[in-house]
Amino acid sequence: MRRSFADDVRDGLQKSQKELQPWYFYDSLGSALFAAICELPEYTITRAETEIFRLNNTTIARAFGSPERIVELGSGDAHKTRQLLEAVITRQPRLTYVPIDVDGDLLESTSRDLLVRFPSLRIDAICADYRDIASLISAGPKTVFLFFGSSIGNLDPDAAAALLREIRRILGRGDSLSVGADLQKPKEVVEPAYNDALGVSAAFNLNLLARINRELGGHFDLSKFAHRAFLNEDKGRMEMHLVSRERQVVAIDSLSMQVSLEKSETIHTENSYKYAESDLDLLARDAGFAIEESWRDSRTGFIDMLMVAR
């Protein structure tokens, strides 16, 4: 059984390096803030992937073959996926789309929009954490999995490898998984993407504390925390933290818990791994896939890959 928000908050805030899991960013407000991040000039991931789909959607759809089912992990507002769905439906009108997302409201509104735009599409939406994929999706018709937007970067390498293996177990030989990953780039380019001038990334990060206040009776004073995001070059990842501006003790009523924080102590909220292409190749091969095709954006900062099950 997947652990609850309450359990993860209790455990995470008792660790010596306090942490909160990034899956919990995405309540309704968090999803809206993430959609705003995607529009920021500093944050290139979404634009890069949109460009890849705009220029290559027919080629990508052809590479998918004619799937009967498309399963998307962390579908969000499925903004970028629409172009691909359109190209797939043109080839295969009897398609079932299975978006999986933790934000139920977003899942519902996105599904309604898609049905208006593609009346022949069948949608089986699942409100869940995609890390439970093995219990959510069973083996079946010819399937393509989509894992876009560099969401793979929010998993530690072991968890990413485990997820790809689970997906491989569901797929038949010749089925495919399409993954979008952000490529390694210099600090001067990658750090501003998580430290934007408007402060949207800071709000996205702080919303985790606001969510604890809303849902668990927390008493976090957001003005007593600062957003910090930096490139950890040794680990090849961006890290996001919330930094306590002063020594403080914060109560969380429904957990009957008091959280003590020293001045400058941090709560680690997210890792965002930036990949080298050779690592992606290894990851795919270890899980039983071969990268058959890949597409890069014009600045070559982002890659979408077609991994085919061997």
Ligand code: AVI
């Ligand atoms: C969803 N994910 C790929 C984003 C990222 O870049 O890691 C989440 C995000 N965190 C801060 N800004 C955006």
